[in-house]
Amino acid sequence: GAVVSQHPSRVICKSGTSVKIECRSLDFQATTMFWYRQFPKKSLMLMATSNEGSKATYEQGVEKDKFLINHASLTLSTLTVTSAHPEDSSFYICSARSGHEQFFGPGTRLTVL
Amino acid sequence: TQLLEQSPQFLSIQEGENLTVYCNSSSVFSSLQWYRQEPGEGPVLLVTVVTGGEVKKLKRLTFQFGDARKDSSLHITAAQPGDTGLYLCAGENTGGFKTIFGAGTRLFVKA
Numbered sequence: 001g002a003v004v005s006q007h008p009s010r011v012i013c014k015s016g017t018s019v020k021i022e023c024r025s026l027d028f029q030a031t032t033m034f035w036y037r038q039f040p041k042k043s044l045m046l047m048a049t050s051n052e053g054s055k056a057t058y059e060q061g062v063e064k065d066k067f068l069i070n071h072a073s074l075t076l077s078t079l080t081v082t083s084a085h086p087e088d089s090s091f092y093i094c095s096a097r098s099g100h101e102q103f104f105g106p107g108t109r110l111t112v113l
Numbered sequence: 114t115q116l117l118e119q120s121p122q123f124l125s126i127q128e129g130e131n132l133t134v135y136c137n138s139s140s141v142f143s144s145l146q147w148y149r150q151e152p153g154e155g156p157v158l159l160v161t162v163v164t165g166g167e168v169k170k171l172k173r174l175t176f177q178f179g180d181a182r183k184d185s186s187l188h189i190t191a192a193q194p195g196d197t198g199l200y201l202c203a204g205e206n207t208g209g210f211k212t213i214f215g216a217g218t219r220l221f222v223k224a
Contacts, residue, residue, distance in 0.1 A: 006155070034212075043201060043217040044156070093155050100144040100163065100205060102212060104155035 002028045002098045006105030013084055014113055020080045021108045023094030029074035030096035035067070038091045038107075050077040084112045116140075117204050119215030127223050129191050134200055134218045137184045142204035142213075145185045147176055150199040150217075159187075192222045 003026040013019050023033055031052045036044040048069050049057040056069035066088075068080040077096075081088055089112045095102040117138045126132055136145070144163045148156035160169050162178035162185060169176045173196075175188040185204075189196055202215040 004155075041219065043199075044214050046212075046214075091153075095155075101146060101158060101161050102203070103158060104148070106155045107153065109153070 002026075002096070002101075002103040004094065004096050004103045004105040006094055006108055008108060009106060010109045010111075012111045012113065015085055016083055018080055018082045019084055019110060020078055021092055021094070021110075023077045023079070023096070023105050025075045025096040025098075025103075028096070028098050030077075030098065031074060032097045033071060033077040034095045034097070034102065035069060035077070035079050036093045036095065038093060044093065047079075081110065084110070086112045088112050117202060117213045117215040119202055119218055121218060122216060123219045123221075125221045125223065126192055128193055130222075132189050132192060132220070134187045134189075134202075134220075135184070136186070136202035136204070136215050138204060138213075139183065140204075141182050141207055143182070143207045144205045145178055145182075146203045146205075146212075147185070147187055148201040148203065150201060156199075156201055189220075192220075194222045194224045196220060197222050 005024045007022045033050040035047045038044050046059050047062045050069045050071040052071045058064045071077040091107050093107040095104045119136045146161045147159045150156040160176045165180045165182045167178045173190045177186045200218045204213050
């Protein structure tokens with residue numbers, strides 16, 4: 001299947017700092033990528049849909065100024081958590097669409113102290 | 114709003130037992146995927162079903178898409194400890210590129 005990478009895999013930061021997470025489709029081009037958040041022992045919660053060359057579409061309740069998404073190329077989308085707070089600590093996962101299917105990155109564990 | 118109800122939410126069984134996980138909706142999906150996720154990792158795609166009534170097999174795993182494309186099941190035969198993980202179903206709606214995820218089934222297979 002298609003491969004999606006995510007970087008970093010783990011990040012610890014101080015409250016108030018911003019953190020950027022990269023999502024790359026390695027062997028295919030993805031016009032659409034998705035960003036999810038996952039709480040412990042829970043399913044995936046869609047945060048936003050990232051479309052190459054246009055603004056991201058955010059789900060209800062997700063602050064677009066807090067979670068900045070950029071999809072500047074067909075293989076890269078970034079999620080920036082601005083002014084992070086401890087409640088933003090979570091497992092963030094991206095996925096890229098190829099046809100009917102979504103392929104997921106390995107996730108990024110964010111811990112905000 | 115489309116919903117995908119997944120059951121059971123948690124399953125703990127002995128090695129060698131069989132099990133079935135269900136995903137049900139009142140809505141029609143153009144396709145449905147099953148994923149398996151291990152702790153600290155992203156979900157890994159197991160299978161995609163597209164045609165109503167379709168059955169796909171992956172070793173000891175059998176996936177079925179309902180005739181009306183509103184439901185799906187995952188059956189595991191002779192479960193092994195290595196099958197332990199979170200199983201997620203995800204349906205793609207017919208109107209566009211929105212994917213709806215089930216709540217997940219956490220499977221624990223004891224040796």
